[in-house]
Amino acid sequence: MNFCPNCQAELQTQMINDLPRRVCPRCDFIYWNNPLPVAGAAVIDENGWILLARRAVEPRLGWWNLPAGFMEWGESAEEAARREVREETGLEVELTGFLSSFGAGYDDLPWRSITYVFFYARPVGGTLAGGDDADLAQFYPPDQLPPNIAFTSNQAALARWHADRAAELPAAQGDV
Numbered sequence: 074m075n076f077c078p079n080c081q082a083e084l085q086t087q088m089i090n091d092l093p094r095r096v097c098p099r100c101d102f103i104y105w106n107n108p109l110p111v112a113g114a115a116v117i118d119e120n121g122w123i124l125l126a127r128r129a130v131e132p133r134l135g136w137w138n139l140p141a142g143f144m145e146w147g148e149s150a151e152e153a154a155r156r157e158v159r160e161e162t163g164l165e166v167e168l169t170g171f172l173s174s175f176g177a178g179y180d181d182l183p184w185r186s187i188t189y190v191f192f193y194a195r196p197v198g199g200t201l202a203g204g205d206d207a208d209l210a211q212f213y214p215p216d217q218l219p220p221n222i223a224f225t226s227n228q229a230a231l232a233r234w235h236a237d238r239a240a241e242l243p244a245a246q247g248d249v
């Protein structure tokens with residue numbers, strides 16, 4: 074962010090609470106740069122396979138990710154996760170547990186960051202079909218995931234899934 078949204082003065086960078094913030098020298102506006110929340114789900118079917126969506130949009134067009142997206146105004150993370158799964162894969166899901174959250178910045182957009190919140194879920198209805206930001210959605214067995222997984226947050230979520238499977242967590246095995 075370069076200019077103050079209140080008074081249009083040019084912003085300056087100051088360290089506040091150990092992080093660089095964009096601060097207005099004229100009206101004291103501070104751009105806190107709090108992360109944007111993204112919610113999504115690791116949907117596990119009765120075979121223990123995981124649902125991935127292929128990205129139809131940049132960045133990482135053609136790469137795979139867990140169905141996820143930016144939360145809308147007034148939504149809970151749970152509501153957003155179910156909605157994103159529905160929009161991107163056609164499936165209705167029931168959340169079965171909490172997977173993890175991850176903070177992520179952008180190398181090319183240093184004034185923007187995201188907090189991912191991932192749940193476990195299981196399919197309860199709908200028809201599998203890519204939609205919205207995804208052009209294909211399908212389940213993969215744990216040992217045959219596609220190599221091109223988009224974003225370190227999704228790679229970390231899948232690593233956590235593998236660890237939870239090894240620990241025999243029921244939600245990670247589709248056993249709930």
Ligand SMILES: [Zn+2]
Pocket residue numbers: 077078079080081082097098099100101102
């Ligand atoms: Zn200002």
